[in-house]
Amino acid sequence: MTVSDRLSQLTSWHADWKGLRVAVLGLSVTGFSVADTLAELGAEVLVVTEKAEEEYERLLPVIGARLWTGPLDAVPQELADFAPEVVVASPGFPPRHPVVAWARDSGIALWGDVELAWRVRDKVLRPDGTPADWVLITGTNGKTTTTRLTATMLVTGGLRAAPVGNIGTPVLDAVRDPSGFDALVVELSSHQLWYLGLQEGPDPVSPHAAVCLNLADDHLEWHGSFEAYRDAKAHVYDNTRVACVYNKADAATMRMVEDADVVEGARAIGFDLGVPGPSDLGVVDGILVDRAFLEDRRTSALELTTVSELTDLGLGAPHVAANILAAAALARSLDVPPSAIRQALRGFRLDPHRIQVVARHAGVTWVDDSKATNPHAAASSLAAYPGAVWVVGGLLKGVDISQLVADRGPRVKAAIVIGVDRADVVAAFARHAPAVPVFEVDADETEGVMTRVVELAAGVARDGDVVLLAPAAASFDQFASYADRGTRFAAAVTEWIGTGDDGEHDAPADPPGAG
Numbered sequence: 001m002t003v004s005d006r007l008s009q010l011t012s013w014h015a016d017w018k019g020l021r022v023a024v025l026g027l028s029v030t031g032f033s034v035a036d037t038l039a040e041l042g043a044e045v046l047v048v049t050e051k052a053e054e055e056y057e058r059l060l061p062v063i064g065a066r067l068w069t070g071p072l073d074a075v076p077q078e079l080a081d082f083a084p085e086v087v088v089a090s091p092g093f094p095p096r097h098p099v100v101a102w103a104r105d106s107g108i109a110l111w112g113d114v115e116l117a118w119r120v121r122d123k124v125l126r127p128d129g130t131p132a133d134w135v136l137i138t139g140t141n142g143k144t145t146t147t148r149l150t151a152t153m154l155v156t157g158g159l160r161a162a163p164v165g166n167i168g169t170p171v172l173d174a175v176r177d178p179s180g181f182d183a184l185v186v187e188l189s190s191h192q193l194w195y196l197g198l199q200e201g202p203d204p205v206s207p208h209a210a211v212c213l214n215l216a217d218d219h220l221e222w223h224g225s226f227e228a229y230r231d232a233k234a235h236v237y238d239n240t241r242v243a244c245v246y247n248k249a250d251a252a253t254m255r256m257v258e259d260a261d262v263v264e265g266a267r268a269i270g271f272d273l274g275v276p277g278p279s280d281l282g283v284v285d286g287i288l289v290d291r292a293f294l295e296d297r298r299t300s301a302l303e304l305t306t307v308s309e310l311t312d313l314g315l316g317a318p319h320v321a322a323n324i325l326a327a328a329a330l331a332r333s334l335d336v337p338p339s340a341i342r343q344a345l346r347g348f349r350l351d352p353h354r355i356q357v358v359a360r361h362a363g364v365t366w367v368d369d370s371k372a373t374n375p376h377a378a379a380s381s382l383a384a385y386p387g388a389v390w391v392v393g394g395l396l397k398g399v400d401i402s403q404l405v406a407d408r409g410p411r412v413k414a415a416i417v418i419g420v421d422r423a424d425v426v427a428a429f430a431r432h433a434p435a436v437p438v439f440e441v442d443a444d445e446t447e448g449v450m451t452r453v454v455e456l457a458a459g460v461a462r463d464g465d466v467v468l469l470a471p472a473a474a475s476f477d478q479f480a481s482y483a484d485r486g487t488r489f490a491a492a493v494t495e496w497i498g499t500g501d502d503g504e505h506d507a508p509a510d511p512p513g514a515g
Contacts, residue, residue: 003085003109004109006020006085007085007086007109007201008201008202010119011119011201011202011203012119012120012122013041013120013121013122013123014122017038017041017042017043018041018042018043019042019043019044020038020041020042020043020044020085020086021043021044021046021082021083021084021085021086022038022043022044022045022046022084022085022086022087022088023045023046023047023048023079023082023084023086023087023088024038024045024046024047024048024065024087024088024090025048025049025087025088025089025090025093025099025100026048026049026089026090026092026093027047027049027052027053027056027057027060027067027090028090028092029168029170030090030091030113030170031047031049031056031090032056032059033113033170033172033173034088034090034113034116034170034172035047035060035063035065036063036065036172037116037120037172037176038065038088038116039063039064039065040063040176041120045064045065045066046065046066046067046068046078046079046082046084047060047065047066047067047068048068048072048076048078048079048099049067049068049069049072050069050070050071050072051069052067052069072097072098072099073098074098075098075099075102079099084103084108085108085109086108086109086110086111087099087100087103087108087109087110087111088111088112088113088115088116089103089110089111089112089195090113091112091113091166091189091191091192091195092191094191094222094223095194095223095224095228096224110195110198111195111198111199112192112195112196113170113171113172113192114165114171114186114188114192114195114196114205115195115196115199115205116172117170117171117172117175118134118203118204118205119203120172120175120176121134121175123175123176124175124176124177124178124179124180124181125180126180126182132180132181132182132183132184133182133183133184133207133208133334134183134184134186134205134206134207134208135150135183135184135185135186135207135208135209135210135330135333135334136186136188136205136207136209136210136211136236136240137150137185137186137187137188137210137211137213137236137326137330138187138188138189138190138193138211138212138213138233138236139211139212139213139214139215139233139247139253140213140214140215140216140233140374140376140377141213141214141216141319141372141374141376141377141380142213142214142319142322142323142326143166143167143187143188143189143213144166144167144187144351145320145323145350145351145354146211146213146323146326146327147163147165147167147185147186147187148163148167148348148351149323149324149327149344149345149348150163150185150327150330150331151163151185152344152347152348153327153328153330153331153336153340153341153344154182154183154185154331154334154336155344156336156340156341156343156344156347157331157334157335157336157337157340157341157344158340159182159183159334159336160179160180160181160182160183161181161182161183161184161185162174162177162181162184162185163185163187164184164185164186164187165186165187165188165192166187166188166189166192167187171184171186183208183334185330186207188236190222190223190229190232190233191222191232193232193233193235193236194223194228194232194235196235196238197231197232197235197238204238204239205238205239206238206239206240206241206263207236207239207240207241208240208241208242208243208333208334209240209241209242209243209244209245209329209330209333209334210236210237210240210243210244210245211236211244211245211246211326211329211330212233212234212236212237212246212247212253212256213247213250213253213322213323213326214247214250214253214376215230215233215250215252215253216374216375216376221397221398230252233256234256234259234260236256237256237257237260237262238260238261238262239261239262239263240260240262240263240266241262241263241265241266242265242266242267242333243266243267243269243329243330243333244257244260244262244266244267244268244269245269245270245271245326245329245330245333246268246269246270246271247270247271247272247322247326248270248271248272248274248280248282249272249273249274249322254268254270267279267292269281269292269329269333270282271322271325271326271329272322272325273318273321273322273325276289276290276291276292276301277291278291278292278297278298279291279292279297280292281304281325281326281328281329281332282325283307283321283325284301286306286307286308287303287304287305287306287307288303288304288305288306288307288310288321288324288325288328289301289302289303289304290302290304290328290329290332290338292329292332293329293332293333302338303338304324304325304328304338304341304342305324305341305342305345307321309345310324310345313345313346313348314349314350315345315348315350317355317380317384318380318383318384319380319383319384320350320355324345328341351371352368352483352486353368353369353370353371353482353483353485353486353487354369354371355367355368355369355381355384356368356369356486358489358490358493358494359490359493359494359497361497362463363462363463363464363465364458364461364462364463364464364465364466364467365465365466365467366457366466366467366489366490366493367381367385367388367466367467367468367469367470368469368486368489368490369381369468369469369470369486370469370471370475370482370483370485370486370489371482371486372470372471372472373394373471373472373473373474373475373482374397374399374472374473375399375401375403375404375472377470377472378392378404378408378470378471378472379404379407379408381468381470382408382411382412382468382470383408385466385468386411387411387412387413387465387466388412388413388465388466388467388468389412389413389414389415389416389457389460389461389465389466389467389468390409390412390413390414390415390416390468390470391416391418391453391457391467391468391469391470391471391489392415392416392417392418392425392470392471392472392473393417393418393419393421393422393425393471393472393473394418394419394420394421394471394472394473394474394475394477394478394485395419395420395421395473395474395475395476395477396419396421396424396472396473396474397473397474399473400424401424401425401428401472401473402428402431402432404428404472405425405428405429405431405432405433406428406431406432406433409428409429409432409433409436410432410433410435410436412433412436413436413437413460413461413465414436414437414438414439414457414460415429415433415436415437415438415439416439416441416453416456416457417429417438417439417440417441418441418449418453418471418478419471419473419477419478420477420478421473421477422440422441422442426438426440437460439456439460441453441456446478446479446488449478449479449488450485450488450489450491450492451492451495451496453469453489453492454467454489454492454493454495454496455496458496469485469486469489471485
């Protein structure tokens with residue numbers, strides 16, 4: 001039997017995986033879940049990584065996997081000698097990586113963790129004898145919030161569901177969970193979707209429903225071009241069975257659905273903040289409604305919640321409301337009733353560092369949206385807080401920030417620019433918003449960056465103003481993560497308030513939706 005023939009038969013947990021030679025690239029949480037799964041299946045596993053955390057290094061021999069560590073600027077001899085029949089790559093390995101390119105050039109099957117998880121999804125079945133339905137979520141921005149929203153709606157509607165994938169819990173961990181699920185809500189990065197797009201075989205990933213929330217420049221250094229990034233995102237709709245949810249305000253997502261190869265009978269379901277058509281979700285007179293999942297959708301609509309109620313819950317920002325409509329469409333495709341959606345929203349809280357009010361003092365509101373790591377996300381934040389003192393900059397990842405500054409820059413009160421790519425941001429303001437005061441923070445040390453940011457912002461902001469951290473850039477130039485960046489911003493704000501000359505001290509406000 002050829003390797004290709006054997007792999008075509010490996011579409012079940014109960015297939016014969018014994019002795020299959022698999023190289024696993026990377027040993028993060030995803031890489032370990034892959035190695036652990038394959039070892040349990042009886043495959044012969046070699047993990048290849050530049051470095052390994054001590055815990056994983058200790059556990060690999062326990063589960064029966066081998067480990068090789070060292071430079072990966074070329075194919076290690078041990079990997080070549082291993083002659084893998086399959087290479088499973090962690091999402092951090094880009095298409096041009098020497099080992100990935102070697103696998104493709106050598107004709108070795110190249111999978112991601114999602115492909116493997118789909119193949120073994122029948123380990124734990126539902127009472128009716130079928131595996132859990134999958135709901136796939138991607139987009140340049142809003143993925144994690146929409147994934148959490150969807151899972152919360154499904155659980156409130158009585159389904160056993162879990163948010164997995166790029167959100168933090170590997171899909172393979174959920175597939176192997178002995179308690180089982182009715183549905184898995186899978187957040188997918190463009191990296192994971194690129195690997196998914198390589199797959200051919202008798203049992204491709206076929207979700208119940210899928211959405212691409214939006215599309216804008218991001219991760220160009222990984223994909224090589226915007227076109228490649230867009231094409232990767234479009235794979236989210238491949239083989240969708242019931243509902244292809246798209247953003248009516250983003251024509252690129254509509255084109256993805258139009259071009260998608262889906263299962264016959266799958267419907268296109270649109271969402272935006274306008275009045276919905278008869279197969280859409282939208283807003284009518286301040287009411288979020290569903291005109292897609294009801295019999296009389298040409299003349300009727302189902303109320304989900306209201307803009308006023310969302311505002312009271314701290315969920316009223318336009319881009320958050322759009323995410324809620326997308327999540328509601330996915331949940332409704334699995335027959336979750338509108339009453340459960342409304343109930344789910346009443347208990348929902350945004351994650352930290354997503355348009356989170358960290359303090360109010362002397363009439364100034366300080367907002368941490370450190371999760372806005374690209375221009376598209378920052379544009380949404382600036383739409384929610386027009387006229388803000390804008391803290392912007394970081395590692396631009398090859399993305400041109402000029403259009404964002406041209407669109408939003410002239411309306412901000414001032415810009416405080418941080419990060420290694422400051423020159424590009426400052427130049428964009430000089431070209432497109434020359435009247436806006438721009439301050440550079442040239443501190444190279446992490447410890448001093450946010451202290452200086454807050455000092456500068458406090459000197460500009462007045463009663464009624466908002467200071468908005470929405471960097472439109474990655475954080476890894478000066479911080480450990482976007483969370484570290486946001487936490488340091490909040491700490492600097494708190495410290496500044498505590499040492500204020502007037503002696504007043506307002507306690508940090510609850511995040512949106514709290515209380």
